[in-house]
Amino acid sequence: MRPIVAFLVIILLSFSSCKFIREKGWFGTKKKADPVAVWQAQQDSIRVADSIRAEIELMRQFEQARLDSIMVAEQSRLDFEARFRYHIIVGSFLTREYAEDYKNMYRSMGYDANIIPDSQNRFNLVSAEVHETLQKAHSRLVRYQDTVEFESWVYIDF
Incomplete structure (x- = not known):
């Protein structure tokens, strides 16, 4: 049993230096993220968040305009009835x-x-x-x- 364990340890140590295993990150040596790619991802998420915020604001403005028009119509109806x-x-x-x-x-x-x-x-x-x-x-x-x-x-x- 000891020779099998020793053989496995030797194989694992030899494969840890392999470029393929390092790229996969199987032994804790993950590839560092590209700072430009990280920055671009952050910019994309900021842009998406800004566009969502702008759409929400536009929807609020439309809703407020709708409520204002309903209020104006109701007020004009009341004014019309008050004249008579x-x-x-x-x-x-x-x-x-x-x-x-x-x-x-x-x-x-x-x-x-x-x-x-x-x-x-x-x-x-x-x-x-x-x-x-x-x-x-x-x-x-x-x-x-x-x-x-x-x-x-x-x-x-x-």
Whole structure:
């Protein structure tokens, strides 16, 4: 058994000087890395990281622009709705006196009635209620048509 071990040790020592074994690094003598190749690999990884960072920033800018456009659209919708007032009209008269009488009748019923002079067609519109949104005005209109005045309608004041 001793001669086999001695023979193996001699073979191993002789092969450790072999160029092939040194290149493979089987006995701890690995080839040193080329500094230029290491530097190029670092530069490539830095370049990739920078391009990823730039893409992430571009995506953030697109997302922020999308959110800003949604906010602007919502604000313009709210501004558009705020410009208008929605009136529930219960009567329209050419003569101001009839409109005043009708307004007083609705005020005696407890409604906050007003007269809206319409400059386009000379009618005086008697408004029983005023609402800020069309949805609320429409829901109240349905109640008016069921209980108070069947021929009432919604007027949008510009």
